Amino acid sequence: MHAVILGCGRVGATLGLMLEAAGHSVSVIDRDREAFRRLGQHFKGKTILGIGIDEDVLKKAGIERARAFAATTSGDNSNIMSAQIAKVKYKVPRVIARIYDPLRAEAYKELGIDTISPTLLSAGLCLDFFLERPFRTVVEYQALPEILAHS
């Protein structure tokens, strides 16, 4: 399948390499040319310089035939917006957005965008590690804890 990854940071680049190793076609978008270096010399996929909320850029990356889209920029809002474009306009079947803010991640999950919040994941893992508890599932980590739910 063809996958489009927005953001060639550590996560985007690692994901891109993993997908390619698994035999899939990959395009990576980033607004900083230097970021593509993370893909290394053997990356066979396409790199597109630009921002992910610009549909011309998404089309160049092959969003129209993509079956997977991951938004992994450092900006939650860019990730949210591009994920929605991928899902609602281009009907990409599997769309995921990385969102640091747990409340925003929760809100957009309610709107039907799959989100992954590394904040909750990392904090939860550390907690279980400290308390010497067995690790839980991703879904369990992504559940918004009470302390964050109320201001």
Place this chain on the structure above:
Amino acid sequence: MYVIVVGGGKVGYYLTKALVSAGLEVTVIEKQRRRYELLQEEFGDAAFLGDGCEVRTLEQAGAPRADLLAAVTGDDEDNLVSCQMAKRKFKVKRVIARINNPKNEVTFQMLGIDETVSSTKLIYSLIEQEVEVADVIPLTALRRGNLELVEVALPKTSPIVNRRVRDIALPQNCTLALLVRGDDAQVIDGDTTLRAGDLIVAITPSGHVLEFRAAMLGKAITTPP
């Protein structure tokens, strides 16, 4: 009426100022401390420090009771998120988003944000109009129904000068609404007699601007290339 403005930059600042002058209750949310402090000096408690895309900030700024939220930051994606949060999480009745990339108008509408304002588009359409129709000046495009509000100054050579409005043949669905003569403004009705030098504000369908111009100014309609 309670309005929340997200973004305390130039647009947000002047918008807040105008709304406050109009007597509305306003909160302007700004995330940069330095900018917030300037806003606080001028607007006092109406300024709020925080990220207007965050649920908690919107809640604390009173989003649940807001009648309208205007997201006017310089970043389209931030404005999208603020508006979506306000609408879906807090059920704010009306949301308006500033957009910088005119192409995002369609995207925002697809994502549920109907009211967007793009200064790029406004200026572009003025330029477009200026090229086609130099003396009928577009004031605003009315969102639904493809109608435009235009302004035209009547020269001495206009065929409709010294005539009553009811005797003038205007293109279909064009209405002469307001007349500015000297320092006075008056609503136009059928008995109003137009004079040279009058400034007319009229409503005309977008497709009939050229015909409207011909009716008002007497110039031959040039067929578009």
